[in-house]
Amino acid sequence: MPNGKLPKHYGAVVMPLILSLLMTSIVSAISILRSQGMTAQAFALWPSAWGLSWAIAFPVLLLLLPFVRRVTAAIVEA
Numbered sequence: 450m451p452n453g454k455l456p457k458h459y460g461a462v463v464m465p466l467i468l469s470l471l472m473t474s475i476v477s478a479i480s481i482l483r484s485q486g487m488t489a490q491a492f493a494l495w496p497s498a499w500g501l502s503w504a505i506a507f508p509v510l511l512l513l514l515p516f517v518r519r520v521t522a523a524i525v526e527a
Contacts, residue, residue: 465510473502 455463477499485491 461514462511465514466507469503469507469510473506474499477502 478495481491481495481498485494
């Protein structure tokens with residue numbers, strides 16, 4: 450890693466990792482704020498809601514990504 454970057458083959462895990470972190474943080478925040486309102490309790494609940502969401506979403510994303518790539522390839526021109 451002379452340039453400080455991971456080798457290319459790590460992209461298959463790094464991209465879903467970043468995507469799952471971002472998406473679950475946004476979706477869990479919206480869900481908590483919608484159900485609790487913008488309260489101190491909502492902000493206190495959010496980290497655990499986000500953590501649970503991410504713990505489920507990341508492995509599911511890794512499992513479904515090959516299928517999604519095949520479906521995308523079937524409906525989008527190369």
